[in-house]
Amino acid sequence: MKIVVIGGSGLIGTKVVSRLRQKRHDVVAASPSSGVNTVTGEGLAEALAGARVVVDLANSPSFETEAALEFFERSGRNLLAAEAAAGVAHHVALSVVGTERLLEMGYFGAKLLQENLIKASGLPYTIVRATQFFEFMGAIALAGTVGQTAHLSPALFQPIASDDVADAVADVTLGAPVNGTIEIAGPDRAPIDEFVGSFLNATHDPRKVVAYAHAGYFGIAVNDRSLTPGDNPRLGRIRFEDWLSHSAPRT
Numbered sequence: 001m002k003i004v005v006i007g008g009s010g011l012i013g014t015k016v017v018s019r020l021r022q023k024r025h026d027v028v029a030a031s032p033s034s035g036v037n038t039v040t041g042e043g044l045a046e047a048l049a050g051a052r053v054v055v056d057l058a059n060s061p062s063f064e065t066e067a068a069l070e071f072f073e074r075s076g077r078n079l080l081a082a083e084a085a086a087g088v089a090h091h092v093a094l095s096v097v098g099t100e101r102l103l104e105m106g107y108f109g110a111k112l113l114q115e116n117l118i119k120a121s122g123l124p125y126t127i128v129r130a131t132q133f134f135e136f137m138g139a140i141a142l143a144g145t146v147g148q149t150a151h152l153s154p155a156l157f158q159p160i161a162s163d164d165v166a167d168a169v170a171d172v173t174l175g176a177p178v179n180g181t182i183e184i185a186g187p188d189r190a191p192i193d194e195f196v197g198s199f200l201n202a203t204h205d206p207r208k209v210v211a212y213a214h215a216g217y218f219g220i221a222v223n224d225r226s227l228t229p230g231d232n233p234r235l236g237r238i239r240f241e242d243w244l245s246h247s248a249p250r251t
Contacts (some may be wrong), residue, residue: 002026002050003173006038006079007057012094015166016055020173038075048086055173056093065106072114080121090177091125093118094169097183097229104220124177128169131185131227132159134243137199143218145207152193154211156224159195160186161243164236183233188240195240202244
């Protein structure tokens with residue numbers, strides 16, 4: 001089966017491409033560097049010719065509101081139109097758990113726009129919403145750091161390893177469209193400050209973590225529901241403490 005992975009050279013994309021190729025599928029890892037640009041439409045028709053499934057893992061290069069909106073609207077419309085013309089039977093997209101609860105940040109409004117374009121396209125689809133990745137703990141710490149102190153929200157958090165995200169996306173890609181949304185999350189749930197504090201300790205980072213209820217999350221207010229999945233999410237197999245032991249970057 002021919003599968004096109006848009007954003008096939010990124011963190012999740014490279015892992016998904018590898019998993020699908022291991023199962024002997026014909027996988028195209030599409031990105032601007034390979035001559036496929038969803039924003040301009042360049043190379044889309046050629047890449048999608050004969051494709052059965054398209055996996056959209058492309059992400060906006062900017063989190064700024066207007067740039068993100070422009071990216072996801074242009075990319076989404078071009079990709080979905082090209083898929084319809086090529087007769088693609090399943091559109092898979094990666095999105096974010098809690099998108100509709102995080103609209104104070106324009107990026108999440110852009111992700112919601114992307115989801116709505118998919119739902120209105122008429123194409124069979126599956127949207128996979130993931131919680132934040134373990135690999136972004138450093139960025140969360142940095143966003144809350146002043147001097148040698150990281151002020152972080154104690155809101156509940158249920159992040160997931162990128163390997164578990166790739167496993168879930170690959171499984172969905174090889175399954176039937178659900179014409180709906182699947183949520184995936186890590187197996188552990190705890191406050192943001194505890195996750196990030198464990199990360200900083202494991203990476204020998206000297207910064208002190210202080211739980212601060214008004215710290216927010218990349219500048220937006222969050223509570224215990226903002227970043228956690230609803231009922232019955234698919235849970236990853238990799239526990240955070242195991243990821244820290246084997247995969248976390250060391251300073």
